[in-house]
Amino acid sequence: xxxxxxxxxxxxxxxxxxxxxxxxxxxxxxxxxxxxxxxxxxxxxxxxxxxxxxxxxxxxxxxxxxxxxxxxxxxxxxxxxxxxxxxxxxxxxxxxxxxxxxxxxxxxxxxxxxxxxxxxxxxxxxxxxxxxxxxxxxxxxxxxxxxxxxxxxxxxxxxxxxxxxxxxxxxxxxxxxxxxxxxxxxxxxxxxxxxxxxxxxxxxxxxxxxxxxxxxxxxxxxxxxxxxxxxxxxxxxxxxxxxxxxxxxxxxxxxxxxxxxxxxxxxxxxxxxxxxxxxxxxxxxxxxxxxxxxxx
Amino acid sequence: xxxxxxxxxxxxxxxxxxxxxxxxxxxxxxxxxxxxxxxxxxxxxxxxxxxxxxxxxxxxxxxxxxxxxxxxxxxxxxxxxxxxxxxxxxxxxxxxxxxxxxxxxxxxxxxxxxxxxxxxxxxxxxxxxxxxxxxxxxxxxxxxxxxxxxxxxxxxxxxxxxxxxxxxxxxxxxxxxxxxxxxxxxxxxxxxxxxxxxxxxxxxxxxxxxxxxxxxxxxxxxxxxxxxx
Numbered sequence: 075x076x077x078x079x080x081x082x083x084x085x086x087x088x089x090x091x092x093x094x095x096x097x098x099x100x101x102x103x104x105x106x107x108x109x110x111x112x113x114x115x116x117x118x119x120x121x122x123x124x125x126x127x128x129x130x131x132x133x134x135x136x137x138x139x140x141x142x143x144x145x146x147x148x149x150x151x152x153x154x155x156x157x158x159x160x161x162x163x164x165x166x167x168x169x170x171x172x173x174x175x176x177x178x179x180x181x182x183x184x185x186x187x188x189x190x191x192x193x194x195x196x197x198x199x200x201x202x203x204x205x206x207x208x209x210x211x212x213x214x215x216x217x218x219x220x221x222x223x224x225x226x227x228x229x230x231x232x233x234x235x236x237x238x239x240x241x242x243x244x245x246x247x248x249x250x251x252x253x254x255x256x257x258x259x260x261x262x263x264x265x266x267x268x269x270x271x272x273x274x275x276x277x278x279x280x281x282x283x284x285x286x287x288x289x290x291x292x293x294x295x296x297x298x299x300x301x302x303x304x305x306x307x308x309x310x311x312x313x314x315x316x317x318x319x320x321x322x323x324x325x326x327x328x329x330x331x332x333x334x335x336x337x338x339x340x341x342x343x344x345x346x347x348x349x350x351x352x353x354x355x356x357x358x359x360x361x362x363x364x365x366x367x368x369x370x
Numbered sequence: 371x372x373x374x375x376x377x378x379x380x381x382x383x384x385x386x387x388x389x390x391x392x393x394x395x396x397x398x399x400x401x402x403x404x405x406x407x408x409x410x411x412x413x414x415x416x417x418x419x420x421x422x423x424x425x426x427x428x429x430x431x432x433x434x435x436x437x438x439x440x441x442x443x444x445x446x447x448x449x450x451x452x453x454x455x456x457x458x459x460x461x462x463x464x465x466x467x468x469x470x471x472x473x474x475x476x477x478x479x480x481x482x483x484x485x486x487x488x489x490x491x492x493x494x495x496x497x498x499x500x501x502x503x504x505x506x507x508x509x510x511x512x513x514x515x516x517x518x519x520x521x522x523x524x525x526x527x528x529x530x531x532x533x534x535x536x537x538x539x540x541x542x543x544x545x546x547x548x549x550x551x552x553x554x555x556x557x558x559x560x561x562x563x564x565x566x567x568x569x570x571x572x573x574x575x576x577x578x579x580x581x582x583x584x585x586x587x588x589x590x591x592x593x594x595x596x597x598x599x
Contacts, residue, residue, distance in 0.1 A: 324488050324507070327450065327468070343449060344409030344430055357447060359468060359487045362507065 076235070076248040077103025077200075077221040077341045078328075080309045081349075082316040082368060083214075085335035088350070089117070093212025097204050099338070099345040100219040104200040106248075106341055107221025110234040111203045112195025114186065114244040116313040117214035121153050121192035126162040127171045130186035130193040130238070132231050133159045134179045146178045156206035157196035157231050158185065168241050183232045183269045188242035190214075191313060195234040215370065218311055220246040226254070226273040233270045237278035240285055242312045247274035248341055249305035249326045257301065277302065281310065295319045295365045307360075309339050314370040324362035331355040337368045374401060376424075382406040386413060393417055398439070409449065414442050417459070434461045437478060453480045456497055469506065472499045475516070481570045488525070491518045494535050500570035510537055511547065519566050521574050532584040538563050540579045551585045 079099035083089050092115070100111065115121065122128040133154055134142070142159055143152040150171070152161045163171050172187050186193030194207050200221045204210070209219075220235035227233050236244040251257075254273035261279050262268070268275055277298060284294035291310060295317060298308075307326040310317040318339050320328055327341045333351045346352050360366055379389045379402060389404060390412070396402070398420035407413055411430035414423050417440035425433070428446035437456040444452075447465035456475040463471075466484030473489070475497030482490075482499070488506035491499050491513055500519040507525035510518050513535030523541035530547020536559070537550075546552075563576040 324469070329468075342409065342411075342430060343428055343447060344411075347408035347428075357466075359506075362488070 075106050075223040075225075076246075077106030077345075078218075078246050078248050078307065078309050078339065079103050079220075079341070079345050080216075080218040080246075080311065080316065080339045082216045082311070082337045082370065083335070084333075084337065084370070086215075088335055089215055090213050092214045092217050093118070093209050095349060096212065096217045096219055097209045098348045099340060100200050100204050100209065100221065102345040102347075103219065103221045103341060107223045108199055109224055109229045110195070110197045110222045110231070111200035111220060112185075112193065112222075112234045112236050112246075113207060113209060113212075113217060113219045114191065114193045114236045114238060114311065115212050115214050116188075116216040116242075116311070117190050118192055118212045118217075120208075120211065120213070121155070121160045121194075122162045122190045123164070124190060126164050127166050127168040127189055128160055128162040128187070128191055129168070129172050129175045129184060130158055130160045130191075131175060131179065131182045131184050132195075133157055134182040142179075146174050148174065150174070155194050155208070156203060158194045160186075160192045160194075185232070185269075186236070186238035186244065187240075188238070188313065191238065191242055191244070193236055193238050193244065195236070196231050197229055197234065216311055216313055216316065218244060218246055218309055226250050227271040230270065233272045235274060237272075237275050239269075239275070239278045240282035243278075243282065243285065243291075243310065244312075245274070245278040245281060245308060245310045247277055248307045248328075249321065251276060251302050251306065252304035253302065254304075273304075277306070277308065291315055291317055292365045292367055299363050299365075307341070316368040316370075318360050318366045319364070320360050320362050322362050324360075328360050329357060330360060330366065331357045332368075376401040376403050378403045378405060380405045381408065381410055386410050389413065390415055393421060393423065393440075396421055407446070411449065414440070417442070420459075428465065437461060447484070452482075453478070453497070456480065466503065471501075472497050475499075477516075479569055485522065491516070491535070494518065498566055498569070500566055500572065502570075502572065504541070507544075508547065510535055513537075517562065517566055519563065519570070519579075521572065529582055529584070531588060533589075534584060536562075537582040538566075538576075538579045539582065540574060543580075543582070546582065549585050549588045550582055553581045553583045555579070555581045 139152040139154040235246040238244040251273040254276040307328040404425045420439040430449040432451045434442040450468040453461040454473040456478040462481040467486040469488040472480045483502040485503035490505040490509040494513040496515040504522035514533040520539045527547035529550030
C-alpha cells in the first residue's frame with residue numbers, strides 16, 4: 075500500500091500556495107505509507123531558481139551545501155533539505171550538470187534532473203519529512219507527493235518515490251509489479267543502470283527507455299500496460315504534463331478532481347477535501363488501462 | 371406532537387470513533403446529521419438500530435458497512451465498499467460510489483444516484499442495488515442472490531461467475547462475464563424491476579431494460595474437463 079497525491083496548478087494565482095495545498099494532501103496520504111515519503115516540485119524558486127538546470131541527489135556524506143557546490147565547481151549552487159541536496163546551475167544543460175555531479179560524487183544517488191525540478195525524499199514519517207522539507211512554503215506549478223508502505227524492497231531513501239530517472243520526468247506508483255525482476259534484467263542488458271531494487275524504479279526506467287526511443291508519454295504508458303504484470307496506479311509528471319494510468323484490474327485506488335484552477339489526483343478523496351473549489355470540482359475515477367493526460 | 375430533533379455530529383470537532391460509538395448507542399427512530407465528513411473512512415459503520423443518518427458531504431471507505439435497519443443518506447460521493455455486507459436498511463448515495471459498492475451484502479437496499487465503479491455488487495448475497503448511472507467492470511462478480519439494477523451502462527465482464535443474482539441493465543453492456551447470459555424479461559421480472567425502481571424513487575420505464583443471469587453452467591464440474599487438471 076502507498077499513497078499518491080499530485081496537483082497541477084492552472085490558475086497562476088495558486089502557484090504561491092502549491093506547497094501548502096500539497097502538504098495537506100501528503101498529510102492525508104500518510105496512513106497509506108508511513109515508512110518513507112518524497113515530493114517532486116516543479117518551479118519552486120527556493121530550491122531551483124527559474125530556468126536553472128537542477129539535479130537532486132541524496133545528500134552525500136556530511137558535506138555542506140556550499141562544499142557540495144564547490145566540489146562540483148563552475149557556477150553551481152546547492153541547497154540541502156533534509157536527506158536531499160538540490161544542485162542548480164544557470165548555464166549548464168541538465169545533462170552536463172548531471173555529468174558534473176556524477177564526476178564530483180560518483181557514489182551519490184541522483185534522484186532527479188530537470189529544469190526547475192527538485193526531488194526531495196527520505197525515510198521517516200511523511201508529516202515529519204514535510205516539516206523537514208518546509209513543504210508548506212513551497213511554490214510552483216506542479217507538485218507530486220508519495221507515501222510508501224514498502225512491499226517489494228527495503229525501506230531506504232533511494233527506494234522512496236518519486237522516481238525521476240529522465241529529464242523532467244517523475245513517476246510515483248501505488249501497487250506492485252509482478253515481473254519487475256525480468257524487465258530489470260532486460261533493461262540492464264540494454265545498458266541501463268539502476269539505483270535501487272525497487273520495482274517502481276523499473277517502471278520509471280521503462281518509461282524513460284520508451285521516451286528515449288521516441289514515443290510520447292501517452293504511448294510510453296500504454297506500452298508499460300502491455301509489458302508490466304501486477305497492480306499499479308501511476309502518476310507521471312513532466313512539469314507541463316500530468317498523466318495517470320491504472321492496471322487492467324484497477325484495484326489500487328485513484329481519484330481525479332478537476333476545476334478551472336487546478337487538476338489533482340489522489341489515492342483517496344479525502345486528500346482533496348481542503349482544495350479550493352472542491353465542492354464544485356469534477357471528480358471521477360480513472361478507467362483501467364486508459365491513459366489520462368493533462369497539459370498545462 | 372413533539373418536534374423532530376436531529377443530533378448534529380460535526381466531524382471537524384469530533385472523531386469518527388466518537389460518532390460511531392454514539393450511533394451504536396442511539397435508539398431507533400432518532401435522526402442524525404453528520405457534517406464536515408470530508409471523505410473520512412468508516413462513517414456510520416455497524417449500525418443496528420433504525421436510525422436516520424444523513425451525511426452532509428463526501429464519505430470515504432466502507433461508509434455504512436454492515437448496516438442493519440438504519441437509513442443512511444450521503445450527500446456526496448463515497449469511497450470503496452459502501453454498504454459492504456449490509457444486512458438490512460437503506461443506504462442512499464446522492465453522488466457516485468467507488469469500487470466494491472454493496473460487496474457481499476445480504477439484504478437491504480443500496481441506491482447510488484450517480485455511477486458506481488468496478489466490482490459493484492461483488493459477491494452480493496441478497497442485497498438490492500439500484501445504480502442511476504453506470505457500473506464498472508466485474509460488477510456482480512460471483513453474485514449469489516439479490517438484484518442489481520443499472521440504469522446506465524455496465525462495464526466489462528458483467529456478472530462473471532454469477533450464481534443466482536438477477537441483473538437488469540437499461541444501457542449498453544460492454545461484455546458479459548463467464549457464464550452470464552441475457553435472459554427473457556417475463557412479466558414477473560418487469561414487476562419486480564418496477565418495484566425496485568420505485569423504491570429508489572426512479573421513473574425509468576422497466577420495458578427499456580434487459581435482464582441477465584447465470585447460465586448455471588459452472589455449478590458442477592464437467593467430467594470432460596478432467597484432463598485439464
